[in-house]
Amino acid sequence: MGPLKGLRVIEFAGLGPGPFAAMLLADMGADVVRLERRQADNLLGIDYDILNRGKRSVAVDLKTPEGIETALELLSHADVLIEGFRPGVMERLGLSPEVCWQVNPKLVYGRMTGWGQDGPLAASAGHDINYVALSGALSAMGEKDGKPAIPVNLLGDFGGGALYLAFGIMSAVYEAKSSGKGQVVDTAISDCTAHLTTMLHGLMHNNCWHDQRGDNLLDGAAHHYNTYQCADGKWISIGPLEAKFYAEFLQRMQLQDDPDFKEYQQPENWPALKQKLIALFAEKESAEWCSLLEGTDCCFAPVLSLGDASRHPHQVARAVFETHDGCVQPAPAPRFSRTPGSIQRPPPAAGQHSTEVLQQWSLKDEQK
Secondary structure, eight states, X not given: OOTTTTOEEEEEXXXXXXXXXXXHHHHTTOEEEEEEOTTOOOTTOOSOOGGGTTOEEEEOOTTSHHHHHHHHHHHTTOSEEEEOOOTTHHHHHTOOHHHHHHHOTTOEEEEEEXXXXXXXXXXXXXXXXXXXHHHTSGGGSSOTTSOOXXXXXXXXXXXXXXXXXXXXXXXXXXXXHHHOOOOEEEEEHHHHHHXXXXXXXXXXXXXXXXXXXXXXXXXXOSTTSEEXXXXXXXXXXXXXXXXXXXXXXXXXXXXXXXXXXXXXXOGGGHHHHHHHHHHHHTTSOHHHHHHHHTTSTTOEEEOOOHHHHTTSHHHHHTTOEEEETTEEEEOOXXXXXXXXXXXXXXXXXXXXXXXXXXHHTTOOSOOO
């Protein structure tokens, strides 16, 4: 099932963005085979790793000639390779792009790193927070005159990493159909997170954005694009930026006759208007505000916890979350009208499919 049915992907076991990119392909129907040691280290300390859903697992020892031989045999039948090691590791293993192209010229070689395959920082360790910091994106998040707000690891690892790797891979697969040649997809989280800030750079060029967090329309300065705490301690979000949406927001909040809110586009008025809304939203519980504003053109939504998000009526109606083996998890996205994706299978145990994959891919029936 899925639009990528028939695509064969070899993923070298890793953590975070590489596995998530491979999961995206598996959700869309690709046959993703994860190469890992039988006694693989469980660095996250979890037994049910959702990022490995939909994949099959083959156990190999890449430190042995037999393991490298098995990897190359599998790669000769694959369309895509995904690896997330530091630069030079695959070359030292004897699995460089050039070696792999000798057995499969059309192979798309997807590489995931924080800093890229070259450059002064290429060999340095790092994590999401560092890559996002260097991109400029981290400096734009947080309260004015406060510390930068850490966006979990969603912006770098998964937004600037996995999504770009998956997009790059499929772009290269498309090109290989006409050229007959594979290529390296060098996905650096720092590069791609910087690319996500394209609109902000355009706004700065037009003097519509200040290079100071908490001082702009979309970063918490504006009263009408912000979050507010309710009487029960829960939070809600509003974002009526357009004039017609703002007018409806004022009407429903009974603020249409307040002259202060008429001059809402002037940044110098935002702090005072924000204080008024802070006091107003604190008068009622979040359920009351949801009853008044949700489902309208006020651009409103409650700020839900991860646990609550799966139970919201809209998410339930669209089946945004699924439960497999007792684990609630996001369903595949985006949606396709004719060839929908699906969760193909639960996360595998290391080496669970060694014999199965080797037989199906017409290789030696051996577990290296």
